Amino acid sequence: MKTGQASKTAYSAARYRAAHQVLEQGSIFRDPLALRILGGDAEELLADAPRRGMRLFIAARHRFAEDHLAAAVGRGVRTAVVLGAGLDTFAYRNPHPALQVIEIDHPDTQVWKQQRLAEAGVSRPASLRYLGVDFERESLADRLDLDEPAFFLWLGVVPYLSAEGFAATLKRVADRPGNEVVFDYAQSPERMPAARRAALEERAARVAKIGEPWLTFFEPEEIAADLAGHGFGEIEDLGPSGLAARYFDRPDVPPETAGGHVLHARR
Template sequence: MQTGQPSRTAMSAARYRAAHQLLESGEIFTDPLAVRILGVPEEQLLADAPRRAMRLFIAARTRFAEDALAAAVERGIRRLVVLGAGLDTFGYRNPYAHLSVTEVDHPDTQRWKRERLAAAGIEVPPSLTYLGLDFERESLGERLTLDEPAFFLWLGVVPYLTSASCLETLRFVAGWAGNEVVFDYAQSPERMAPQRRAQLEARASRVARLGEPWLTYFEPPEIAAALGGLGFREITDLGPSGLAARYFGRPDVPPETPGGHVLHAVR
């Protein structure tokens, strides 16, 4: 991202979440604050109808993450850390009385978010705190203090970091037994069919021009091995096939289909 400006890809993800509320009536993931916090006229969001595949992926990854969080709260988790929070709204509609929320993001993006919250009339609850952090230049482990197991929500961030930064963050999460993390990652476009590869490479070029290039891709066996080496033992990794079967009623997508993944791991 460009210094002094909020993340453009965070804005894009928020737009997809908001458009899903209007175009699919929040069928996969319901967020009553998504349209309000974004502050974009509804007719503009309705014009996003052609971008259905990415919109539904973002809705599905958020649904997957919040379902995993709900299960973690049932197991006793009392702290949520949202890494690269962008315009994520969970902390402002948090239904769990004993769950505290820490949003970690670049200070420029956090300032923009606070402005959007104020403009939308969305209150910051006492259960929520902010931590400004540049993931590429600062260490999460040096800035965030844990005194009990936590759930880490880390969506829409990994592809924009170096692999070293990604693994450093995962190593920190793995440092406390009982910690959990949900994050998404992308397989290399080189594994895609020609039309899909062209679409992803075009998107990668667009975000690179915005100053937020894709830097890191993982393959499922690679990330599974890395997580296992860090001490994670319970791993659920849904790629295009798993997401299609669980959320879109599509059991016909071949298991080997490459694409975007969302993963839940427990230390």
């Protein structure tokens, strides 16, 4: 993203979440605030109907993340950290009374989000605090101080980070036993079947055109080894076929799917 401007991909992800509420009635992931925070109306989201694959991927990654978060709360985790929060609405519909939420994002995006929330009449809950961080220029370790295990929601961020930015943030996420994280990542288009490669390349070209290019790709075995090296002993990684089987009510992968992998890891 450009300094002084909110993230355009954050808006795009929010639009996909809202469109899922309209076009699939939130069948995978329910978010009653998705449309309100956009400030638009349901009719204009009908134009997103052809982008079903990416829409379902984004719905599935949120469902996957929030299911794992609920399980972590059941184990006693009391802090959730939303990295690169964008227009994510979890903190404003948080169903866990004892869970504190910290939203971390670029300060420009946070200002934009708070304006959106005010216009939508969505109030800031007492359980939420904001922390402005530029992940490429500031160390998360220097800004975030926690005294107990936390659950990190890191969605729609990793592909846009440099390898150095990803490594620095992962190091902070892994610094305490009991920490958990969910993030999504993209495989290199060169490793994809032809139909999925075309969709992925089209998506990558689109975000590059608006100034937010994908910078980092991983293969499943590579990211698993990296996480193990940071002390994560429990890893669940769902790729397109795993997501399709669990959430899309179909055993195959929609050919237009431009999403990637979503994984959960526990330290």
